[in-house]
Amino acid sequence: MKLLQLLFFSVMLSSCSSVPISSMVKLASFDEKDLVNINPNQVRTRITINEPAELQTRDVKLALRFGYDGEEETEYQFILDLLNNKTLKESKGFFSNSPKRHQYEFKIAVASIAEFKKYQREFLKYGKPEKYHWTVYYYLKKRPEEGEPINLDLELKLAEADDYFYLLKSAEMDVE
Numbered sequence: 001m002k003l004l005q006l007l008f009f010s011v012m013l014s015s016c017s018s019v020p021i022s023s024m025v026k027l028a029s030f031d032e033k034d035l036v037n038i039n040p041n042q043v044r045t046r047i048t049i050n051e052p053a054e055l056q057t058r059d060v061k062l063a064l065r066f067g068y069d070g071e072e073e074t075e076y077q078f079i080l081d082l083l084n085n086k087t088l089k090e091s092k093g094f095f096s097n098s099p100k101r102h103q104y105e106f107k108i109a110v111a112s113i114a115e116f117k118k119y120q121r122e123f124l125k126y127g128k129p130e131k132y133h134w135t136v137y138y139y140l141k142k143r144p145e146e147g148e149p150i151n152l153d154l155e156l157k158l159a160e161a162d163d164y165f166y167l168l169k170s171a172e173m174d175v176e
Contacts, residue, residue, distance in 0.1 A: 035123055040108045040116035042160045045080055045136055048088070048153040051100040053175075054142035057082045060106055062156075064119065066132030076119045077137070080106035099151075134167055143175050150175060 045062055047055060060080045067073035088101040108116060123129075136154055144150060152171045155164035 035128075036120050038116075038120070038158050039160075040078075040113045042158070043078075043108050043116075044083070044157040044164070045106045046103060046153075046155040046157070046164055047106075047136065047138060048101050048103040048155075049140075050151045051102070052142060052144050052148075053140055053150045054102055055104050056139040056141040057085065057104060059137075059139060060104075061137045062106075062108065063135050063137060064132060065135070066129035068126060069130045073131075074122075076115060078112040078116055079109040080112075080136075081109045083107050101151075136167070140175070146175065148175070149173060 043062070045060075047060075049055060060082075062078045062080055063075055064078075065073050065075040083105045085102065085104050088098075088103055090100045091098045134156055140150075149172045152168055152173060153166065154168040154171070155166050157164045
């Protein structure tokens with residue numbers, strides 16, 4: 001019975017959230033070794049948005065905000081360079097349709113590698129923060145009509161051999 005309740009709770013939580021449970025588990029299990037061993041040259045961010053919106057590919061930043069118990073939060077921002085940009089075709093499926101989407105892949109810019117390493121040194125010095133989260137700052141080049149939502153996928157990959165994991169999946173945003 002408890003297993004059934006846990007399964008039900010997990011399904012409800014994942015269906016009500018734009019952050020998949022697998023991502024929550026992956027980030028919650030990070031420790032000092034995992035973050036210190038990240039090679040900033042291998043970090044990738046992927047942003048996917050639906051038509052008619054388009055992303056402005058400059059001034060995109062990966063940010064890591066963290067805080068230790070009783071201290072003010074600190075944020076490091078890492079400038080991202082565009083690696084590739086592709087258009088994903090509209091697809092029609094039995095259960096759902098997917099609109100035409102734009103997918104952008106970024107890497108940490110050479111200018112931000114030193115900043116990333118500075119963060120890693122601070123992490124070694126103070127240990128695992130009590131709370132932290134990754135986010136990506138971006139701007140739209142082309143916006144949809146007012147009232148037309150944008151669907152956004154935001155993914156992060158911390159090593160070349162790893163798969164992307166979602167920070168946000170199918171998040172719906174209203175543009176004003």
